[in-house]
Amino acid sequence: MNKQWMALLLSAGMAVTTCPVPGAQEPPAEQIHTEQAEESSAAVHSDDSDREGTAADEFQSETEPSGSETETGAYEEETSENENKKDNGTMLDIQTMCSYIQKAAEAEEIDLDSEMIADFCLASDTYDSLTEDEQAAVNSGIREALETVRNRIAAQISSVNGVTVTGNPWYVQLHVQESSDGQQTMQQLSETYPGTLPQLLYDIEISYTDIRTGEAYQPMTMISLAFPVPEGYESLTKPRILRSAEDSFMELTPQMQEDGTFYLDSARTLTHLIVADFPAGLQGISLNSSSIKINRGQKHTLKVVPIPESVTENYNVTWKSSNTSIAKVSKKGVVTAVKNGKATITATVAEHPEMTATCKVTVMQGANTLKKSVSQVMAETSAYMRATDTNPSVGSEWYVLGLARGGLSLKEKYFSTYYNHTANYIEEKKGILTNTSKYTEYSKRVLVLTAEGKDARNVGGYNLFKYISDLSLVKEQGLNGPIWALLAVNCHPEYSFPDNPSAKEQNSEAALVNFLLQSELSGGGWALMGSNADSDVTGMTLQALAPYYHKAGYENVTAAIDRGLARLSEMQNDSGGYSTMGVETEESCAQVITALCSLGIDPETDSRFIKGGHWTIENLITYHIAGSGFMHVKAGAGNNGGAAAGTLDGMATEQGYYALVAYQRLKDGKTGLYDMSDVSISKGGKGDGTGTGLKEPTPIPTPTSAPAADPSGSSGNINTKKPGGSGKSLGGKSSGKGSSGNAGDSGKSASGNSSDKNSKSSSKNSKSKNSKSKNGKNSVGWDFEAEPYVESEETSLADDHADGSIESAEDTGSGVLTSDKKEYGMIFGFAAAGALAGGLAGSGIKAGVKALIRKRRKKK
Structure with a gap:
């Protein structure tokens, strides 16, 4: 639009030109000249209040031709011209646009099929094609009329x-x-x-x-x-x-x-x-359980499931038991177990008697009443542990964890003493806690330190997760490594594995879970070697997988756990306990209890783990020695390479106590033993540098002639039945607290070597002079009364070829053998037990026995 035309618009306060918008058809030059002449001679009203008529009058000059001339001449010409424009799909000139808008605004009704609305649409499009400045130059009354007509049309066509x-x-x-x-x-x-x-x-x-x-x-x-x-x-x-x-x-x-x-x-x-x-008629019913096993005196609620589940028909159900002396059922489907036996519960639709559903009920004897309460056993054991472990240091790990999770105040000096010794130990080792494949040394300390409120990512500046961030190294320990690494990383919500650019295989939760799933045996359960599930290893694996049980997206893990539980139920002894290598042990039972409690399963009420009234906690307590700790195997039982039968054992005490802690936490509605989300953690400072609590070196046993047998047939600390070990440990060396000093005191612990904290009392029970060091104390591992400690060759041997699940008579310092036959017997017993426990896992399985023999010969 040129400047002269814009000036005319502004001076007149209206759009009075026939100047086309860009793209519009231009009228002949003569017409333009005539219209401009008329425009220049038109009188302009100075008083708006005297003006009458519609806004359309603003587009006509006061000197316009007579009506007859308009109707018969110029109007017909203009109409014909605009018809051509509409037919050609071009935009209107401004005056015609305004005229069409005004006509539509004056219409009383909106007829979408009328020519007037067609003209309005063309005028609306013309207006939309103008620039903002050109639109602003159009009379405000026209703009308002445009919006009004649009709204009227929209209201009519949108409903x-x-x-x-x-x-x-x-x-x-x-x-x-x-x-x-x-x-x-x-x-x-x-x-x-x-x-x-x-x-x-x-x-x-x-x-x-x-x-x-x-x-x-x-x-x-x-x-x-x-x-x-x-x-x-x-x-x-x-x-x-x-x-x-x-x-x-x-x-x-x-x-x-x-x-x-x-x-x-x-x-x-x-x-x-x-x-x-969608009304749905009832086509049938089913029950939420087709068969159940419940203990005598327990209740179980059956629920009717309609077919289809979207049924809208109202119906009523009646319940009936085939034998009310065995199982009763209420009007609401609550089954009560009365006595041992079998019965069938039938649900019937009252309105459709042909619609029924049944559930077979097996009533079994419930869990026997405990002869000694869990709280009493825990109190006696914890008191014994505190009295024995007065100077906690390296080797006290599972005592510390059990007491921390068992409710002992973390403000106790016991915990600060342990942390100080451990921080000093880690600093002394510059963070390198193992020179073998025993990476559980890190995992177990993550668990223990977290239990006492310390952040394992900063122990005197050392991040313990750094050392288990390479999965390829962790897996060298067989199943034990991944099991305890997974327990460690899941023990607190703030933990994760740091990125390790130099790792052959970056460690992660997913990788560990997949490794454990791939290690499952075809019949369910897990073992360190062979095709038969082992109760200890299955129990520990279930503990590691527990955080994923019934968790969305981990259905495969849940299925594997259920298979493992079924296998454990099958493996349970009639006594309620579990065996390893053909001998029932306290530690096997403890691991199963810990697993069940980690999964939220109460062993007292779950019929799968009650055999003739005997259950796991009842069985575990039978291993408790009044006023002290636990024994590995009962008196008169066979020996599978662990501590002597019927004697106090450090590892059994450790595991028995924390299994009871796990059970009590379940009963109290607290988080699991290894679920430490309830613990506030903070970084630990450096140790004071005064020592690790390990001072006196342990003498290396030297082969000598066998001591004379005592009148009772016992040869002192020599385990004449079966040296070596059966246990599966939590990582490596056993603290061996409370051991009787008999062969095999190391039991199944977190560390490999046994360190008897009750060495004084143990020495009293020993009749062999060879079992005593020069100061009159057993030379088993290290003494927890701050005597010097030096790793023995036997200790190193166990570390090199076993993961800590090995209970070695040699580790107790009592392995004084005289003949090659006895020594090799010990080697093979040691190797066999270690193989089952994972001590010979990975590459050690193939060459462990030969390596042991070679070392023995070289030593001789």
Whole structure:
């Protein structure tokens, strides 16, 4: 628009020119000249209050030709010219645009099929094609008229048959019609919702057109839709509001408005809307359990599951027991076990007697009452542990963990003493706690330090997770390494493995879980070697996998755990305990108890783990020695390479105590033994540098002639039955606290070497002079009264070829053998036990025995 024309517009306060917008057809030059001449001679009203007439008068000069001339001459010419413009699809000139807008604004009714609305649409498009400056130059009255007409049209075309759409442009018309094929819709609904009889209440198809062009329109922005609530909707049995989605349906949840409509805030792609009722008749019933095993005196609730589950029919159920002397059932389906035996519970639909469901009930003897309470045994054991372990240091790990998780205040000096010694030890070793594959040395300390509130990522500046961040190294220890690494990283929510660029295989939770799943035996359960599940190893593996039990996305883990539980149930002895290498041990039972409690399973009430009334806790307590700790195997029992039968054992005490702690925490509703999310952790400072608590070196036993047998047939500390060890440890060396001093005192612990804290009392029980060091104390591992400690060759041997699950008579310092036959017997016993325990896991399995023999020969 040129400057002269803009000036005319502004001086007149209106759009009076025929100057076309860009792209419009220009009138002949003569017409332009004539109109400009008329314009220049027109009188301008100075008083707006005296002006009458419509806004259209503003587009006519007071010197315009007579009406007859306008009607017969110029108007016909203008009309003909604009018809040509519309036919050619071009924009209008400003004056014609304003005229069309004004005419539409003056119309009393909006007729979408009229020429007036067609002209208005063209005028609207012309206005939209103007620049902002050009639009601003148009008279405000025209602009207001344009908006008014648009709104009137939008209100008329956005609502039809009770359906209203909001959010479309003014020119988009809503079309609503009943679905053309209701029968097909019914069939699709029946297939999608089997067992129901769909009843259509509302079935419409929705579409849109652009009234300017008559073409179909697809909404491009978010739109909302309101539609009427069908009559009788609130009395429907199972109503659903649906939209078709290809070959299926999507259920919608619109809001019901006070005006009796449903409101959908997102309806841009909605083209088919359905409201239907889905009444479903009862076709049958089932029960949530087809068979159950419950203990005498227990209750179990059976629930009826209707077929189909979406049934809307009302029905009543009656219950009946085939033998009320064995199992009773209430009107609500609660089964009460009365006495041992079998019975069948039947549920019947009263309205349809032919519809029944049954559950076979096996009533078993419940868990026997404990002769000694758990709290009493824990109190006696913890008192013994505290009295024995007065100077906790390296080797006290499982005492520390048990006492910390058992409720002893973390403010006790006991814990600060242990931390100081451990921090000094780690600093002394510069963080390198093992020169073999025994990476459980790190995992067990993560657990113990976390239990006493220390952040294992900063122990005097050392991040213990750094050393187990390479999975390839952790796996060298067989199953033990990954089991305890997974327990360590999951023991607190703040923990994770740091990135290790130099690792052959970056460690992670997922990698550890996958490794354990891949190690599962075909029949369920786990073992360090062989194809038969081992109770200890299965128990420890279940402890590690416990955080994923019944967790979404870990269904494969849950299935493996369930298989492991089934295997443990099968392996349980009639006594309620568990065996390793053919001999029932306290530690095996302790590991199963810890596993069950980690999974939230109460061994007192779960019938899978009760045999004739005997259960795991009852069995464990039978190993307790009044006023002290636990024994490895009972007096008169066979020996599988651990501590002597019927004698106090450090490892058995460790594991027996923390198993009871795990059980008590379950009963009290607390987090699991290794779930330390309830502990606030903080970084630990450096040790004071005064020592590790290990001072006196342990003499290296030298082969000598065998001592004479005593009158009772015992040869002192020599285990004449079966040297070596059976146990599976938690990592390596046993603290051996409370040991009797008999062969095999190391038991199954977290560390490999035995260190008898009760060495004084142990020496009294020993009749062999060879079992005493020069100061009169047993030379077993290290003494916990701050005597010097030096790792013996035997200790190193065990560390090199065993992971800590080995109970070695040699480690107790009592292995004084005289003949090659006896020495090799010890080697093979040691190797066999270690193989079962994982001591010869990885590459050690193939060459462990030969390596042991070679070392013995070299030593000789």
